[in-house]
Amino acid sequence: MNKKKRYTVMALSALLVASTMAHNDEAKPWTFWYWMYGAVSKAGIHADLVGMKNVGLGGTYLMPIRGVSERPEYQGEAAQLSSKFWEMVDYSFQQADSLGLDMGIHICDGFALAGNPSILPAESMQKVVWTDTIVGGGKKIEGMQMWQPESYKDGKLQPAGSEGGYYQDIAAFAIRCKEKPQLFKPEKIEYTEAVSTAKGYYLAAKPASIIYSFHKPVTVRSMRVVPNGNNIQSQRLLVQASDDGINFRDIKQLVPPRQGWQNTMCDYTFSLPTTTARYFRFSWTPEGTEPGAEDLDAAKWKPLLKLENIILSNQPMINQYEGKTGAVWRIETDAAAKSETVAMADVLPLKLENGMVMGVMVNGNLMNKLPKGTWRLLRMGHTSTGQTNATAGTGKGLEVDKFSPAAVRKLFNSWYALFLNRPHSDVVKYLHIDSWECGSQNWGYQFAEEFKARRGYDLIPYLPIMAGVPMESASRNEQVLKDIRLTINDLVNEKFFKTFTDLAHEQDIEVSHESIAPTFPADGLQHYQYADNPMGEYWLNSPTHDKPNDMLDAVSGAHIYNKNIVQAEGFTEVRGVWNETPAMLKPMLDRNLALGMNKLFFHVTAHNPWMDRKPGMTLDGIGLFFQRDNTWYPEARGFVDYITLCQNYLQQGRPVVDIAVFTGEEIPSRSLTPDKLVPMLPGVFGAERVASEQKRMANVGIPMEESPVGVTHSANILDLKDWCNALHGYKYDSMNKDALLKWNFEYSPKGKLPGNQDYRILVVPQPANTLSAEVKAKIEELREEGIIIIDKPYQAKDFSQYGIEPDVVLPENMDYAHRCVLEATGRKDIYFLTNQEDKERQITATFRTRTSKIRQIVKLSLPAYGSAFVILSNKEDMQVISQTGHKLVEEEGAGFTENYPSVLAVADKWKVHFDDIRKDTTVTLPFDWSKSADEKMKYYSGHVTFTSSFEWGDSVPVSAEEKMEVPAEKTKTAPSNDGFIKIQLGKIGDVARVLVNGKQYGYAWTAPYEVYVPKRDLKNGSNEIQIVVANTWHNALQGAGEGKAPFKGIWTNAKYRTKSKALLPAGLLSTINIVY
Known part of the structure; x- marks a missing residue:
């Protein structure tokens, strides 16, 4: 009820x-x-x-x-x-x-x-580096020099083979190859007319293809993509093969990993199904590109293919190993690729002294020569990342x-x-x-020792995996790589x-x-x-x-x-334009x-x-x-x-949040934005949201927009302003594995974290087969304790079937926060409400109480982008605290509103003083000084003081507007000195403070641009009113750029960017009303 x-x-x-x-x-x-x-x-x-x-x-x-x-x-x-x-x-x-x-x-x-x-190089962030040397087996290798991997010297990273820089060996390995490792250089490279190479790399804005031709068929098992800059499109190629250069068959559609903005430290390695062919085609189209997000940053930008190189190899490699080793923040999304790699036949440890291979260690025995065959000698160590x-x-x-x-x-x-x-x-x-x-680091102080202590086995025998070399099995590779990332996570924390x-x-x-x-x-x-x-x-x-x-x-x-x-x-x-205001x-x-x-x-x-x-x-x-x-x-x-x-x-108090959403066991990980929850909670989001989200993600036509000036980007980037109160009265937190396993029931049958945060619902978006045994056990424990587990798409519009009503019911384009305060006198619930529309609204809000059968309703008026607090307590009363700071009255049928029916007249003429140019004039309102014929006023930015007067006392003049709206007998009644008068500024450019009789009473900085003055402070008779208005720097900087600076001393190191040279309105842009 x-x-x-x-x-x-x-x-x-x-x-x-x-x-x-x-x-x-x-x-x-x-x-x-x-x-x-x-x-x-x-x-x-x-x-x-x-x-x-x-x-x-x-x-x-x-x-x-x-x-x-x-x-x-x-x-x-x-x-x-x-x-x-x-x-x-x-x-x-x-x-x-x-x-x-x-x-x-x-x-x-x-x-x-x-x-x-x-910080010395040895004390800096570290990364694993390596070099390859290819040798034939069946011969003595003792004393063979291996190139030193990448090193750090004189403030920058040095390429492999350089001497004298900071570098430390970890281990070396001999890897048996079924065939001689090769990086295939094409005999000829062709590309379609949409591709340009004028800038020294492949560049295309429209669908395009690049074709590699070889003199004879080559067998390919992996490829490395070298993008130009942070370019997502180079990771979206369709790889095709042909025997005749005419008829092509699909080999693989490359799928980019999720990736952040600091993403240029490593290239991209993709495993491929073993393919033998003379021709390889790499086709690209912008269609199908996601709109971009924080975990797919490069997709935000104009869809251009920017590619330095594609390198084909006959060696099997772990798909997208660069991110899996922790060298860079990436998350593989192509699950099928995990099973494409084939393990190398033998991986033998080598003994190293000063960069020299001293012999092969097999079961602890030193051998003077490798068995017959082709061997890849891998020297692995670590150096500074150079960050x-x-x-x-x-x-x-x-x-x-x-x-x-x-x-x-x-x-x-x-x-x-x-x-x-x-x-x-x-x-x-x-x-x-x-x-x-x-950036990232995947090695550091005692990393190998910490790994062994935490994961229970020695990492060093598996170190080639960090160079992308597959060992044992795909599942073992992935487990070792995950353990590396888990160790990185433990250590940084x-x-x-x-x-x-x-x-x-x-x-x-x-x-x-x-x-x-x-x-x-x-x-x-x-x-x-x-x-x-x-x-x-x-x-x-x-x-x-x-x-x-x-x-x-x-x-x-x-x-x-x-x-x-x-x-x-x-x-x-990213580019300030000097038009910003508090509103x-x-x-x-x-x-x-x-x-x-x-x-x-x-x-x-x-x-x-x-x-x-x-x-x-x-x-x-x-x-x-x-x-x-x-x-x-x-x-x-x-x-x-x-x-x-x-x-x-x-x-x-503490926040009231009903839902916890499990972030999973992948590393790296982070909180889930609301769009990621739509597939799991389609009923709660609603059909309209499901459809709009499908449309946004389809990104058909790759719509673009410009914001701010000069920055062109995807129009469909996630923007939380479009997700106000997305779960229609429910709030959620993301919960990681660490917090999930700590969730206990010491204080409440509902279940509480150590932080005493109540959650009543747990959403688990991850498939059950991706969860560890300990996580599965914890989820079942939570289920037994009464926590609602949502582990498949939930179709109901709310959770009332579980006795969990929406916390608050609001109109669209409203949002809220809820804090619960437990005091000696009882519980207090604080709700913050925000109107996210640029117009005044009469809204009705319904609040959940401790007994969900009874809900409390409040009606109130909110100005454009207005806000208010509603405070519920154990008592029968309610507090509503507005942004404008005045006493409201609940009128029957109208909700919380104001009662200021009478209007005071203000003198028509206003004296105006421009502070920084020492100019004075007299005007009637509205007055926009950006339209002045005087260029000093026209381009002026700063403070301008408007001065006028109004009468107060036993016989208050009444404006023509009031005479039309207020009964005649009202005009003859002496006003009370209780309460406030309200000075309504209407539209201003851009902010103001109001003084009456020389005393300041407040600021008008957002709608409805009103200031309250206690009646007791007014004089009987004439009262002076001053309104000090300030506009933004926009107009003065525009004038300075045109050689029309309104005053001296205008300077900034911020480049001024604007689409239009039009000046912004400045001043009192409507008449002033005083009501009581």
Whole structure:
């Protein structure tokens, strides 16, 4: 049944927000603070930090980026680790301390990820490398030199055969070959007219073929694809063979592995059915390309075939072994290929001394010569991956070995610990590990010993598998490769993340991590167990770079490992265009609050060392320009207060999530985006979603779009704005194997993780034959304890048949978050609701209560992209807290609304003052200064003050509009001094703050652009009203680019990109209403 009563409804005003939130500094958003190219000044530091304090931030992560020498024109003097740098650090700490701001420091110079000049090659990330030598058997091989594999020297990787670089042997092997290994060079290469080679590689935009012709038939068992750049299309070739060059037969359709954006470290090896032919054709068509996602990054871009080479071989190879060895983040999706490889006949260990083959070891016996036949001698070792913390300055160095606690401690002491020894370092409260951008490693400190201890057998005899050599059987190959990846996952968590956390906690410092996927081959959730505050990221107007999976990793990782705070690096833009406003940001902010974020970090505040150049320094045009010299930065206080309000409520209690989705036992792995769940929960998603998702994935015609300016990409990339409340009242988390096996029933018959997170349903998308015995046993245990197991497509529209009603029922294009707070007085349920449409809506929301037979209903009005909190408690009342901060009244039949029937007249004429050009004028509203004939006004960006007046008192003039709508007797009644007047600004460009009689009362930064003033503060008679409006930098930068700068000092290192030269509206764009 439904329960609808007349509720007491309360709301928090903007004034009350500040006092209510004062006790919870954790609720305040933070920002990233980048010092660029060593260009740092004390004046700029002071101005930056005062700006952060005034706008309402709680703190900042200080991160120096790039080096002085990279941009000498900026005349930077604070090179990282120099005395000038430490002088600036000391000053920033002192200033932050005096202002009450906290700080965090990244684990190394720059971001991405953990390098330092002190890290030696032997202490850096390692990879397995090898060389091949082909010999005939039946002869003595003792003392034969084998080429040294790839090595690292003088800051770069050296090709095989180079001497003097860093390299360490692991083992050597002699592999019997059934025939002499060959890489076949075609006698002739032909291609269709759609292919161009003008750029030195094969390039095609339309269906095309490349044909290899040989003088005589060759037998092929594998092929290697060398793409040009990060190119998905070169992995989608149809391989065909022919004996006559006319009639071709299909051999194999190549299937790309799932792959991330940092994917160019390795080529692609594909196993092929053994095929003998004179002609091989490689055909390509863009049709059938997926639209692209975070785990298929290269598919996001315009479908072009960009191919350096195709190399055919007669040797059997393990399909896509590069990803399986952990050398790069890839996941094979072509299951059939596992059975195509044929094991090599004999693999014998060799004895090596200083690169010399000293003899063959067979059953522990030294032999002087190999048995007759053709043998492939494999020398295998490891060297540095060569990865560095690329965005650093003078703190740049090799990336630390993620498997060596000693090397990690060295890195900590060589960078982070130095900050802790500075004056006022008590302001440093966080150690931050940014998003993983340093690729993979598949070897490192004591890797072989760790493998044996964890997996129970010796890896070294199977080492040729890491070179793609098949041994024993396909199933054994796959098991060894999986064990390698499991060991990599164990070590990066225990030796890297845990070590940093232990070091930080020793100093009473908290730790935040960003995502590890899709660049490092590990479980994308497991490392969050070592983070105090898991962190994701999301991007603004950047479909190719947005990170919905990163956010889901952080949210799920936090929930399954009992972490209350979910941080987010928010609003990064790949190309900022200086038209961004708080109103533009709000829908994306609210979506991520609904997703589970509850602590925003703006990305980014770039330090501007100059006081006379505006808007100033940026991260080379990347990021949201959330900094002191952005025109609307002072007015962003209203936006920040809103964020603080939301985060205060969303940090209380714990999240209510009904569904856990198992991520499987594959490594690498990460959380599942909602589109991945459609095949398992088609009934819950609904027929319309199933059909739209099939259409999106079919990607017929490969539709493209441009966003931002100059960036063309697939139009069908996953965008979470299209998946609001996707499960229609149910929330889900992704759960990895580690958390699944820890799921226990110590506290509740429902089942709880150690984090006390209730889940009532477990969805298992993986086929049963892919699950291990321990996972199967755990699932059966959960089933017996009453957890609903969904392991086949679920057709019902909800889970009510199991007694689990939707948590909340909402109209479409609405989303929500739900937190449950258990207090001494009982339970409190906090619901955050967000309207994701650009229009005002009257909505009805129905909420599940503790007894699912009774539901509570609330009707309320939400402005365009508006939001509200609904708080249910054990009592009979309900609180509804709106974004605009005013008291609502529930009217019979109308729900929660406002009652402001009377309208005050405002003087027609407004005095207008342009701050930065010192111009004054008088106007009537609406007034858009971008349409002014005066070019100084037309191109002006900055603050403009509008001044007028209105009457208040015993005889209030009434506007013509009110006379039409309000009964005559109403106009003769003296207004009460209780409550508020509401100043309705209507449409503005772009943000404003409102002052009455010289006192500021609030900010208008989003719809409905209203500010509330207490009636008790008004004077009897005339009251002055001032509206200070700020537009974006868009118009001034446009003018500067045309030689029409409105004032001096306009400069930025962010390239200005716009499709149109049209100026953006600026000013008060409608008449002002005052209602009471």
